[in-house]
Amino acid sequence: MKRLAVISGKGGTGKTMVTAALAEIIEKDLALADCDVEASNLELLHPGELISKEDFYGLDISVIDQDVCIHCGECLENCRFDAVEEKDGIYSIRALHCEGCGVCEYVCPADAVSMKPRLSGEIYCSGTGRGPLAHARLTPGSGNSGLLVNEVKKRAARWSNMCDLLLIDGPPGIGCPLISTVSGVDAVLVVTEPSNSGLSDLTRVVEVCRGFRLRIFVAVNRYDLEESVFHRIEDFCSSEDLSLVGKIPFDPAVLDAVRRNIPVTKTDCPAADAVRELWLNLSKELEL
Amino acid sequence: MKIVVASGKGGTGKSTVAANLAYSLIELQSVTLVDCDVEVPNLHLFFNPEPAIKEVFTIIPKIDSDLCTLCGDCGRFCRYGALTVLKDRVLVFEKMCHACGGCMIVCPEKAISECNYAVGRVEDSNPLPGLRLISGFLKEGEVLAPRVIKDAKAAAEGDGLIIIDSSPGIACPVIEAMDEADFCILVTESTPFGLHDLDLAVGVTKSLGLKAGIIINRSDGSDEDVRNYCRKMDLPVLLTIPFSREIASVQNRGDLISEKLPGWKEQFAGVYKECLELCGVDE
Amino acid sequence: MKICVTSKGAGADSAVEQRFGRSPFFVFVDSESGESKAVENPLVNESGGVGPRAVQLISGEGADVIITGQLGGNATAALQASGMKVFAYSGTGTVSEAVAQYKEGGLRQLI
Numbered sequence: 001m002k003r004l005a006v007i008s009g010k011g012g013t014g015k016t017m018v019t020a021a022l023a024e025i026i027e028k029d030l031a032l033a034d035c036d037v038e039a040s041n042l043e044l045l046h047p048g049e050l051i052s053k054e055d056f057y058g059l060d061i062s063v064i065d066q067d068v069c070i071h072c073g074e075c076l077e078n079c080r081f082d083a084v085e086e087k088d089g090i091y092s093i094r095a096l097h098c099e100g101c102g103v104c105e106y107v108c109p110a111d112a113v114s115m116k117p118r119l120s121g122e123i124y125c126s127g128t129g130r131g132p133l134a135h136a137r138l139t140p141g142s143g144n145s146g147l148l149v150n151e152v153k154k155r156a157a158r159w160s161n162m163c164d165l166l167l168i169d170g171p172p173g174i175g176c177p178l179i180s181t182v183s184g185v186d187a188v189l190v191v192t193e194p195s196n197s198g199l200s201d202l203t204r205v206v207e208v209c210r211g212f213r214l215r216i217f218v219a220v221n222r223y224d225l226e227e228s229v230f231h232r233i234e235d236f237c238s239s240e241d242l243s244l245v246g247k248i249p250f251d252p253a254v255l256d257a258v259r260r261n262i263p264v265t266k267t268d269c270p271a272a273d274a275v276r277e278l279w280l281n282l283s284k285e286l287e288l
Numbered sequence: 289m290k291i292v293v294a295s296g297k298g299g300t301g302k303s304t305v306a307a308n309l310a311y312s313l314i315e316l317q318s319v320t321l322v323d324c325d326v327e328v329p330n331l332h333l334f335f336n337p338e339p340a341i342k343e344v345f346t347i348i349p350k351i352d353s354d355l356c357t358l359c360g361d362c363g364r365f366c367r368y369g370a371l372t373v374l375k376d377r378v379l380v381f382e383k384m385c386h387a388c389g390g391c392m393i394v395c396p397e398k399a400i401s402e403c404n405y406a407v408g409r410v411e412d413s414n415p416l417p418g419l420r421l422i423s424g425f426l427k428e429g430e431v432l433a434p435r436v437i438k439d440a441k442a443a444a445e446g447d448g449l450i451i452i453d454s455s456p457g458i459a460c461p462v463i464e465a466m467d468e469a470d471f472c473i474l475v476t477e478s479t480p481f482g483l484h485d486l487d488l489a490v491g492v493t494k495s496l497g498l499k500a501g502i503i504i505n506r507s508d509g510s511d512e513d514v515r516n517y518c519r520k521m522d523l524p525v526l527l528t529i530p531f532s533r534e535i536a537s538v539q540n541r542g543d544l545i546s547e548k549l550p551g552w553k554e555q556f557a558g559v560y561k562e563c564l565e566l567c568g569v570d571e
Numbered sequence: 572m573k574i575c576v577t578s579k580g581a582g583a584d585s586a587v588e589q590r591f592g593r594s595p596f597f598v599f600v601d602s603e604s605g606e607s608k609a610v611e612n613p614l615v616n617e618s619g620g621v622g623p624r625a626v627q628l629i630s631g632e633g634a635d636v637i638i639t640g641q642l643g644g645n646a647t648a649a650l651q652a653s654g655m656k657v658f659a660y661s662g663t664g665t666v667s668e669a670v671a672q673y674k675e676g677g678l679r680q681l682i
Contacts, residue, residue: 008298009328010298010299010328010330011297011298011299011300011328011456012297012298012299012300012456012477013299016481038296038456038457038458038459038488039296039297039298039456039457039458039481039484039485039488041297041480041481041484041485044480044481044484057616057618058618059367059618059619060367060618078389078393080387080388080389081388096463096495096496099386099388100367100618101367101368101386101388101390102365102367102388102390103388103389103390103393106365106390106393106394107393117616138458138459140458140488140489140491140492140495141458141459141462141463141491141492141495141496142458142459142460143459143460143463144459144618144619145457145459145460146431147618147619171457172298172299172327172328172456172457173298173327173328173433173455173456173457174327174328174426174428175327175426175430175431175433175461176431176433177457177459178327179429179431183644184644193540194540195539195540195541195542196330196333196540196541196542197303197328197330197333197542198540200328200330200333201328201330204327204328204428205328207428207429208428208429211428211429225533225536225537225540226536226537226540226541228541229540229541252508255479255508258479258480258481259479259480259510261480360627360631363623363624363627364624364627366620366624367617367619367620368619368620369619369620369621369622369623369624369645370620370623371623371627372623372624372626372627372630372649372652372653373627373630373631374626374627374630374649374652374653374654375630375653375654377652379623379648379649379652381623381645381648381649384619384620384623384645
């Protein structure tokens, strides 16, 4: 099974639109994974039947037993995350700040602090018309998105024997969730847009991907909205030796399709044709 | 006054809103704009600053091999897997370290000290009269975005009006950006994606007890679902920015609609006024 | 020589576990005497960073060779530095069967 992740650097460039359309048109056995666990939208376009649901536990959280606490303040003194607060001599944990390091538990002379599992989201496997889909929901405010991405990928990896391609809808950015997404994949498709910020973010995400052994492909969405920046993206790709496999025009049909919860390739429009051409180029490169 | 601009979904126009809001106010008062979307910061692209640069460090353990007896306590303690004690040495995985300091505390030989490890930089500039721009940049390949956000916000501390541009999503970098803000502007778009992710972001502001208002961006007029949601959740819609090729073109070139197109400066100044009112602050 | 096999159960007749850091047990087999000893993995329910921590545990037990299914990036980095050799077993057999296959030279070396 080959693994392809659709990523972007900048958010909102059309990752999910492209992923959903590819999932619709690729004539191979597919497995799907939505690694944008903070804003997971692939299922809106490829709704599925729920196969399994599991709780996701992130890093532990510390809990102070008020009956045992001797109010010495060692926990507050040693916490580097400002996660312990004191009010009128009562010490308590600020859940959103606690990173589960266990220092407070270690330094507490009264054994009043313990580390407890923290429910940080849910992991789902669904059966869609286009193959099994692993996805997740991170609890808002949780600090474990990279770990959750790893879990989603592991679920999808179980289908590797029965599939030709694992297609991953990735997160924006270049941080923890993105790095978890791209580690171990064969190739990434970076979807960008012709804006100064699109180009700047493309540059950053490509640099991060260079640190992994993977092939990098680029597609430009809404490329005709600012042709001058589009040409700068073309120049960037050729100077970096990146293959520009697709350019998708601005097309109101894209918004219509999203509003109807269908992949754009289910409609007859210029953007759908452009995604088909994108896949023609990409499938040759990936030998699929 | 600290206003944070956020969104669940990426690319809804947070930076556009933050930059235009700041630009629209600088004739009236000094504004500090803080780019906390440190994975892909973009505010500097609007203003061409000449910044002073300060590196952002985290701390990582440093093992004194003369004192270390390879007892393994540090590796067993570290819940992040940042230390592995082998038969002949201790490995440190810098990127996995959260800088909790636990290894130093548990080491019986006092063989662990801490050293700096660069994870990014903060750029500080005054690109326009009345405007201070502070941008956080996470180093490519690093993961400690909250560390960079913390330093960027710390640089702005003490300034009067601070506008913070957050990263998308609902995880720790967003919490760090929203921490101690007075008001949150959530930018969304009128699609099922936009609404789905807006709801998640509202979940974050609610859990922080943070007051919020909504800006609908790239509207094509079919905003009923978002507006109904806002009514239901009792969230004020502060502004609606229509989709037009003219607006898209101004933004894609890195320009500000409040500078290049008539009427927008006043609209954004109005948004600020409403934020103040919603916070119960007199001008 | 001491061989460590990631295992679903506490004995040499248990099935080999494909996961490395979250393997429920590590079974250590002495290749000369054939004796085995199982260590329960305290990291099995931990959320993150399990790879490097498992390497420390196995190294501390004095293993020379590890047989497992898949390795993550951080575990790989720690294992490369550890001097232990790692071989891949992708079958569904027991710990003893995996060790036998290793002795015949039938396993692919990962590290």
